[in-house]
Amino acid sequence: MTSTVAYLGPAGTFTEAALVAFGEMGAVNDIEKLPVNSPSEAFKAVREGRAEFACVAIENSVDGAVTNTFDAFTEGEPLQVYREVDLEVAFAIMVKKGLKLADVSTIATHPVAYQQVRGWLAENIPDVKFQPASSNGAAAEAVAHGEVDAAAAPERAAEIFGLDVLASSVADVKGATTRFVLVGKPGKPTPRTGNDRTSVVFTVPHEPGSLASILQEFAYHHVDMLRIESRPTRKKFGTYNFFIDLAGHIEDEPLSEALRALWLRTDNLRFIGSRPSADQSGPKLDTTEFDEATAWVAKVREGH
Template structure:
């Protein structure tokens, strides 16, 4: 039986994504055994240590941006890469122990990313509550069941699992909110090219003027579009950064391969984190406009970093 690690306990959106991946056959044709853990890092370490064949983790939220706990964990140790993705529409239910009114609750709990997605609803409907973060939305529901919180924002399934009362559902301050989840496994041969793919790389550059702009131009010269770029501290040397870039295309596409080959010549290090079928579609005009915005933002970020701001 194939073991799949995920951010638990049961009832999280990550678990929902896990079962959708299973329906698509992303873990093979056999049965699976789920392994709930308390963080994306723990899920990926379960793969690295051989305790799980796969891990499912959230990597990007349309409201809050990249999930830094996941992006940091992907490169904290070698040996894993991404093979599949899906986007899951996100909305929440407000749940309490049975017989509790929303007007009586004081302690509100959910994952910090979820809190930012329901903040306006909470302000309008439960202005008296104080917020306590939880490791996952389902963990918040469990805290309500155990009496350490009064109300949680979580998937409806969590209310069923922990025998809680749902007072409102379909809650999302932004109706179009989605979270992108990925399947991570041991590093190996990338998922087969489809012609509509995504490639993810992480690199760091010499601390010299213009290096980031020059690196990103390797993609622009070859018409390789970026769907996301962000920076995170390397945690090795102060004021040094890793750059995380999602590219539209597969590493077997000649333009992507050539861009990465030339980036390797410029970078201090580069880590390939997979090529896999993309779950999103943009027009070429939208992609080019987005790339220009990201290039301008990255240039401005470097300028401010140089000025020490």
């Protein structure tokens, strides 16, 4: 069965490469690609039923959270993450055929990508003017249309748009990585693997210590918090959505108990998903002590 997947297009973006990776790991099959201009548009396509899934970047090791993606999670009906994949990111500097590096006065790329190549640009094309693009693929397409001199994009984009590559493997931080997620409508979470990540988003009451008391629940239940981000709710000044990643799966009792406590303490708690962690060396949830405590309670209840 064909699955339509919305992604940040056009062809030749790292998001498209992540979509291919999701296909190779069996997360989605028989993919029909739907290129869009933003994470918000990708999520909208899923919410409106024009796509089964959206493939979007959510975080990178150089510039941190992809804020447009975080905001898109709260723009409408709930959506859920089913898989994630990490891709090492390096760029090619590409131009129309025959152009030399000395001729380049303008360069386009996605703003997040610019943060990862600006050191190289300062050293090799110090006077170049940056023009933001909706995606790296769109930047390469702009070069092909003569709208800008050069683009920083995946090398495949040069092949797609018939461009010359002047420099390859450009990255200010070698080994820089971007995490992508596969998002769909809410459903049964991806099965537990023992090395999983769970995400939620919530707001908190404006009361002293409200966030601190919520975070303490993770310590009580021995659940490792992997990340916390805050984004404005866009409803009232000074109110924020808190996004949290946790080590473990919703089927793990310590984590589910912690989330039950969150439901009692937070406003607008939304489950974003449990899925296998792309970080194979990251923290894992150890349920040994919790299991022993549960067994002890069971014995007491039975009179042993």
